[in-house]
Amino acid sequence: MFLLFFFVYICNMNAIQQRIEIDKLNDRVKSPRFNDDQYYSAINQAIDMILNDRIDNIKNPKKYSLQSVQRIREELYTLVKNSTTLPIANVLTFPTDYRYYLYLECTINGVLDYFKPTTYNEIGPLKKNPFRKPDNEDNRYFNDVSTGLKLVYGNGALTTSSFDYLKTPNVVSIGYENNKVTTGTLTSGTTYYVYEEGVYAGTTYYEGQTVVGTGVALTSGIYIPSTVVVNCDMPEHLQKEINRMASAIMQGTIEDYMKKQQLELDNLKS
Numbered sequence: 001m002f003l004l005f006f007f008v009y010i011c012n013m014n015a016i017q018q019r020i021e022i023d024k025l026n027d028r029v030k031s032p033r034f035n036d037d038q039y040y041s042a043i044n045q046a047i048d049m050i051l052n053d054r055i056d057n058i059k060n061p062k063k064y065s066l067q068s069v070q071r072i073r074e075e076l077y078t079l080v081k082n083s084t085t086l087p088i089a090n091v092l093t094f095p096t097d098y099r100y101y102l103y104l105e106c107t108i109n110g111v112l113d114y115f116k117p118t119t120y121n122e123i124g125p126l127k128k129n130p131f132r133k134p135d136n137e138d139n140r141y142f143n144d145v146s147t148g149l150k151l152v153y154g155n156g157a158l159t160t161s162s163f164d165y166l167k168t169p170n171v172v173s174i175g176y177e178n179n180k181v182t183t184g185t186l187t188s189g190t191t192y193y194v195y196e197e198g199v200y201a202g203t204t205y206y207e208g209q210t211v212v213g214t215g216v217a218l219t220s221g222i223y224i225p226s227t228v229v230v231n232c233d234m235p236e237h238l239q240k241e242i243n244r245m246a247s248a249i250m251q252g253t254i255e256d257y258m259k260k261q262q263l264e265l266d267n268l269k270s
Helices: 001-012 015-027 036-055 070-075 118-126 236-254 257-269
Strands: 080-083 092-095 098-108 111-114 141-144 148-152 158-167 192-198 196-198 204-206 210-214 222-225
Touching: 001 036, 015 036, 015 192, 036 098, 036 236, 098 148, 098 236, 118 141
Parallel strands: none
Antiparallel strands: 080 158, 092 148, 098 111, 098 158, 141 148, 192 210, 192 222, 196 204
């Protein structure tokens, strides 16, 4: 039981633990000291690059994509969401966290079926094609507009909608400099992340650990309320790759291109 808990704890890194892992990759003893903005800017860049690579690698074509490989779907499962909002004037509005279309099905006149993608160039000819023209059953289409998905079907009554999509990942952050607590007390009942090793209520806490305030005065260390920290919500088995990519990005900023290239090669092997 202990070993299982330890494994899960390590894999589900919080934002401070991610910074620690990147320090190890950067070899902080020999590397320049980075500020918080550089860490979390690199992490968020890495998340965006990895997500774009998995969804549709159009700029650097590869033999995989989100819809074609089971492993890719499993790597992004925490980002998959569903919306049941009904369309307005045949437009299904994008959810506020929308990033990428996956699947849409609706019930029209009591018949549940999926919608197929189309384009502005195709929709005209489709309406004239007796075998493929939009209807309430088999031939249902959608096209992207600025606010969402425009649904094209017959004149039936649409009563249910189920829209699967990939959401935009969290923007990882540890808040602002003035959110760090270095003096005074930790509010009773509030959870804090340990930013810098310190002693609280007679116990030593290390970077990345959590501590619950009891209202007593701090002895030493730096602490950040968990309420201002936004952790990575990518699946746990992608977090090591995110950290390696973030480290490569940071190494590139100081022109350590050999190390940057090696980290990118490690990602390709994983």
